[in-house]
Amino acid sequence: MKTDVLIIGGGLAGAATAYFLAREGVDVLLAERFDLNTQASGANAGNLHIQIPHETFVTEGDNWAREFAPTIPLMLESVKLWTEIGDDIGCDLGVSTTGGLLVANSEHEMRDISRKAAIEQRWGARIELLGRNEVRACAPYISRDVVGGAFCPDEGRANPLTATPGFAAAASRHGARIVRNTEIHALSQTGGRFTACTRDGAIEARRVVNCAGADAGSVAGMLGINLPIEGHPIQMTVTEPVKPIVPHLVYAASEKLTLKQMNNGTFLIGGGWPATRRGTDGKLAVSLASLRDNLRVALSVVPALANVHIVRTWPAIVNGTADWKPVLGEVPGHAGFFVNVFPWMGFSAGPISALIVAELVLGRRPSFDLKRFSAMRYG
Ligand SMILES: Cc1cc2nc3c(=O)[nH]c(=O)nc-3n(C[C@H](O)[C@H](O)[C@H](O)COP(=O)(O)OP(=O)(O)OC[C@H]3O[C@@H](n4cnc5c(N)ncnc54)[C@H](O)[C@@H]3O)c2cc1C
Known part of the structure; x- marks a missing residue:
């Protein structure tokens, strides 16, 4: 050929x-x-991200974030394309941009969030810092333990x-x-x-x-x-469908979490928790420890999930660079x-x-x- x-x-x-x-x-x-x-x-979560990943910001630091931040204009343009391109290619991409909310459980986490937000804003991201009451007003489903957060109105989801x-x-x-x-x-x-x-x-x-x-x-x-x-095995979990509770893409500053409710009512819960490689062929398997911890964090942020059953957890390899x-x-x-x-x-x-x-x-x-x-x- x-x-x-x-x-x-x-x-x-x-x-x-x-x-x-x-x-x-x-x-x-x-x-x-x-x-x-x-x-x-x-196999991914379908999140449309703009914010710099919080956990990586904490582990890698401000200098790393300043080096990484030039990707933000690309993410902004990509989300714009996501909202337009479905018509061009004649496909329902399930795009919704109702915003992404990163929540903090402590003043210390809040300080990290605001330093990260300053870098993101410099590269054109719309990020609004919220106090406890503002988080409650915009997201009444969030735990009362949350002390504040950052909201990026342009984030959302699409259908993988x-x-x-x-x-x-x-x-x-x-x-x-x-x-x-x-x-x-x-x-x-x-x-x-x-x-x-x-x-x-x-x-x-x-x-x-x-x-x-x-x-x-x-x-x-x-x-x-x-x-x-690099290739890293990570896992995702989906729940049964329930009535609409969470309109946003939700992240936690304390531990790995991404969580959102899809149009059909199911929750997709992840955040990069590691899956396992098994046997000599390296076949992927779900890590029960990751599943437990991922759900623990999810529940601590959105308590209403306590009444929702999970349906499936699956592993997949995410491509990475150092x-x-x-x-x-x-x-x-x-x-x-x-x-x-x-x-x-x-x-x-x-x-x-x-x-x-x-x-x-x-x-x-x-x-x-x-x-x-x-x-x-x-x-
Ligand atoms: C569980 C999970 C959750 C994620 N969540 C999100 C999210 O919410 N938001 C987000 O932005 N990103 C997310 N990601 C990351 C995102 O999915 C990937 O970065 C993205 O899909 C990479 O796309 P790709 O086309 O480069 O790679 P892939 O989708 O992996 O496609 C690469 C293709 O190349 C093929 N291939 C490889 N070698 C050869 C070869 N020699 N010959 C022929 N074909 C070959 C493979 O079979 C594969 O089909 C997530 C990833 C995972 C695993």
Whole structure:
């Protein structure tokens, strides 16, 4: 098979990049080793984040946050895209932006929140600091132990089950070819052309976009490129549907928590609690200790959850980078080889990362300063 642009990976990054290129008339072939949307993009919580993750702020510190904060303009633009793009691709993405509320149980946590908010505001995020009574007024479902918080009105949620398939279907309508069950197991570059080896033969391409999520490091390694992308097993829990109680995306400053109620009444509860790898093949399993602790934190913030049954908990691998920053763009010294990896919050950032990388493949000037997000930082 021959193509102009080969996209490796059929998660949100790959499907959205395929869409933005195909709609410009580019000849695109997307190869996915399993089926579309079977990894992080289909297993995630669907939160649309803008705020800097609080736990990481506390563990990594203010300097880290200042380095990371240039991702905020990308997140803002991505959430805007989320609210618009469903019409373009003809898909209900289940987007709702009713705001994200980070709550504190102590004055100490409140001081951390306000230092983080100052950094976020500097990069354009709308963050409102709230006292105890203001939290109660805006979110009466929150525990009385909460002393205050920060509210970002632009955060929300979208549906991970429809997003990647929606982008992929729209890409196909614009002529993109999508091949499933097709793992790229070797990749080489000679004379400005790439050859990708699959079980069913070679794919030749003029350009390659690496959208392999947690495996993007292995794909880059096929060309001898050092790209230290991590994969961390984490887990999510969904409850039975109940009447509407919580309109916001809720976080806790005390421990890992993200929590929200979906349109169908179910709660999705997570926050990055670790799952377990089992046996010699590293199969993922739910950690009961994480489940217990995740639910304990959830209950302490939203006491009404005490009456709600959980239905399912599942593990999945999240793509990570040590500095939490994305890797976006052409790899220096490897003309024609592009990377689209947005770690940890790659669902929120999926549309903008894909649009940026597509612009770069099209030879256009990107609308953001991408210096900090180059693969160059790995030497
Ligand atoms: C439990 C969980 C909850 C999360 N919650 C949120 C959230 O609420 N909000 C948020 O913003 N982010 C969240 N994330 C992170 C987010 O899901 C990811 O950052 C994002 O989905 C990454 O998208 P991707 O397309 O890069 O990767 P993936 O969806 O993992 O897709 C990569 C694809 O590449 C394929 N692939 C890999 N190697 C090859 C190869 N050699 N050949 C062919 N195909 C290959 C894989 O099979 C896979 O389908 C969460 C992640 C997890 C696991």
